[in-house]
Amino acid sequence: MTDTYYEKKDLADFPNIGEHAPEQGRKFFDYYGSAVAGGALSEREKTLIALAVATTQNCPYCIDAYTNRSMSLGLSNAEMMEAVHVGAAMMAGITLAHSTQMRKILKKKEM
Amino acid sequence: MTAPAEPAVRADFADRLKRTVGYPLRAEGLGVLQLNITRRCNLACRHCHVGSGPAAGGEMSERTMEDCLAAAGHPAITTIDITGGAPEMHPRLEQFLDKASKLKRRLIVRSNLTILLEPAFAGFVGIYARNKVEIAASMPSFNAGTMDRQRGFSAFERCIKAIRTLNAAGYGRAGSGLVLNLVHNPAGAFLPGPQKVLEAEYRRRLGADWRVEFNSLYCITNMPVGRYLDYLRESGNLPDYMRELEAAYNPEAVKKAMCRNMISVGQDGKLYDCDFNQALGLPARAPGGIADFDAGALSGREIVVSAHCFGCAAGSGSGCQGAP
Numbered sequence: 001m002t003d004t005y006y007e008k009k010d011l012a013d014f015p016n017i018g019e020h021a022p023e024q025g026r027k028f029f030d031y032y033g034s035a036v037a038g039g040a041l042s043e044r045e046k047t048l049i050a051l052a053v054a055t056t057q058n059c060p061y062c063i064d065a066y067t068n069r070s071m072s073l074g075l076s077n078a079e080m081m082e083a084v085h086v087g088a089a090m091m092a093g094i095t096l097a098h099s100t101q102m103r104k105i106l107k108k109k110e111m
Numbered sequence: 112m113t114a115p116a117e118p119a120v121r122a123d124f125a126d127r128l129k130r131t132v133g134y135p136l137r138a139e140g141l142g143v144l145q146l147n148i149t150r151r152c153n154l155a156c157r158h159c160h161v162g163s164g165p166a167a168g169g170e171m172s173e174r175t176m177e178d179c180l181a182a183a184g185h186p187a188i189t190t191i192d193i194t195g196g197a198p199e200m201h202p203r204l205e206q207f208l209d210k211a212s213k214l215k216r217r218l219i220v221r222s223n224l225t226i227l228l229e230p231a232f233a234g235f236v237g238i239y240a241r242n243k244v245e246i247a248a249s250m251p252s253f254n255a256g257t258m259d260r261q262r263g264f265s266a267f268e269r270c271i272k273a274i275r276t277l278n279a280a281g282y283g284r285a286g287s288g289l290v291l292n293l294v295h296n297p298a299g300a301f302l303p304g305p306q307k308v309l310e311a312e313y314r315r316r317l318g319a320d321w322r323v324e325f326n327s328l329y330c331i332t333n334m335p336v337g338r339y340l341d342y343l344r345e346s347g348n349l350p351d352y353m354r355e356l357e358a359a360y361n362p363e364a365v366k367k368a369m370c371r372n373m374i375s376v377g378q379d380g381k382l383y384d385c386d387f388n389q390a391l392g393l394p395a396r397a398p399g400g401i402a403d404f405d406a407g408a409l410s411g412r413e414i415v416v417s418a419h420c421f422g423c424a425a426g427s428g429s430g431c432q433g434a435p
Contacts, residue, residue, distance in 0.1 A: 008351075012358055043308050068355075072297065072304035074312055076254055 011061045044073050051080060052087035122353050122418035131362040135413040136371070138384075141406050142189040143373035146171065146179050147389060148204065149196040150378070153226050156262045158251070158296055160337035161390045163196040170196075175380040175401060176207050182404035183214055192373075194221040194386060199232045212242035219245045221294075224273040225266060233276075240280050240289055247329065248274070250293040253316040261298040274323040283324040291324075296331045300348035302355060302425055303330040332356075334387050334422040353418070359425035368423050370414050376401045384414045385423075393417065 018025015036046050047069050054062030070080050128134040147161070148171040155164035171179075183191050191211055198204055198220050211218055220239065226232045239246060248270075252258040255267035274283070274291070281287035293313060297303050310328035317323050333339045335352065343349040375383040380400035383389040393415045397408060 009354075012354065038308070043305070044312065068301045069304070071299060071301045074252065074254070074295075074304065074309055076257070 006060050008060075008064070011064055014061065014065075044075060047073055048075065048079065048083040052083045052090075055084050056087040056091050122357055122421055124416045124418055124420040124424075127357075127360055127421075127424075128365070128416065131360075132365050136365070136368075136416060138410055138412050138414060139371045141187050141372060141374060141410045143192055143369070144179065144183050144188050144190065145192040145194060145373055145375040145386065146176075147194050147196075147375065147377055147386060148176070148198055148207075149201040151200040152195060152197040152223065153200070153229065154197075154223055154262055154266070156223075156249075156338070157342055158261055158298075158333050158339045160334050160339055160387060161196070162337050167196065169378045170201050171376075171378045171380075173203055175376075175378070176203060178380060178400075178402045178404070179376055180207070180210055180214070182401055183211060183216060185404065185406050187406045187410070188216060190217040190219065192219045192221070197223055197226045199226045199235050205235075205238050208238060208242045208244060212244070217245060218242060219247055221247045221249070223262075224248045224250065225262075225269040227273045227276060228269055236276055236280050236282075240282070243288065245290040245292065246277065246282060247292050247294055248277075248325075249296075250274075250313075251296050251298055253313050253320075257298045271317075271321050271323060274317075274321075274325070278324055283326055290326050292327045292329055293325045294329045294331055296333050300343060300346065300352050302332055302359060305427065306330040332422045332425055334419045336387050336390050336419050353421070356421040356425050360421060361424060361426060364427060365424045368420075370423070374409050382409075384412075387419055387422075388415055388417075391417065391419070 015029075018029070036050060037043065038046070041049075047066060050062065051066040051070055054066050067080070125134055128136055150161060150163050150167035150169045151165070152159075152163035152167065153165060179191075182188065191214075193204070193207075195201070199222065201207075204220075208218065208220075222235075227236055238244075249262075250258075250270055251261050252267075258267040258270070259265065277291055278284060280289070282289045283291035295303060295309055295313070303309065306328060309330055313325070313328050317325070335343055335349065335356075340349070343352050370384040373385065374395065374397075375385050375389050377383060377389050380402055381389075382395040382397050382400055383393065384395050388395070395409075396413050396415060398405070
């Protein structure tokens, strides 16, 4: 047994997250399935969004799943990396946007 | 006789059948006669499960080809599916097609496309057209770099050139009656995406970027067999790939698997449930070879399964004609 919080094989356990709360689990998977399926946005576009979110949220399971999914859908390395940069730019922008709070306090409190 | 190969990958497909659709798996009729006529090929692709290449030996004899034609004349047979190697490199393919087309069956040749650009084989475009041969052409990706990694330098460019030649002959054009289907398989240790999604993207990219046309796209899962198995092992991807295949097991795909309606004939006339079993030296549970063809006996035979069968049972399924 490995002494780590994250284990690669745990990705295969994802379908079982409804354990102990099956009704909520079923509702989650119904929602998840319909949210990521092709609609007004294509399955390929949604996969790139999911990949960007996965990397910004540091989720190793999601990164594994959506990198594989991207390759399966024929997305190129360049397309995938551009999606990651959108995520990175958003994270940087969000961080900097929150400096507004800091700047407001500075303006209010500094003599 | 070649001794059956020791299973290279450990996964209990028979047990999965027992727990889902039932074991043993049996054929349900017989419609497709698949012929592997040569191992010779002008390419040596990294995903090839039969180890084909320029130096590979072995081809079907004239006598065995005649036996195949006799079997193809049986009313049960609807489709003759010719594969290799590069079938064009068999010296009697042209004569065989001229005779087979008279049987009025669906006649398919699996071509790697690049061979059609070689002067000695360029005549096959016309031979295929006059015999109304349906072409199933290997085109693993719409991305040049991805495809060249798998099939060798400039393979993409040569395939596009060959498709243009086929399009000019009417192949892949609406209303021509000449069918050109492309075959996608992943260039790496992952499973193919949904056939419908990939077909739309192939059509968009190949049409807009390269101005070529085709009829349908078949998505085929790479089997952990032959050169692809070597790649999985060497790259350290084999355990993950097998786990992924097992996790994607779909009983509905098993019900529609190609082996249930097909018999595969080796270069020596021996019978197999599919081309992969042929590559692994796992003969069909059927008496004799193609010379002793007995449609009745083959129709309900028990199918020989092994770990690689998870490949055809994964997701929406895979087979020589893509997802069923």
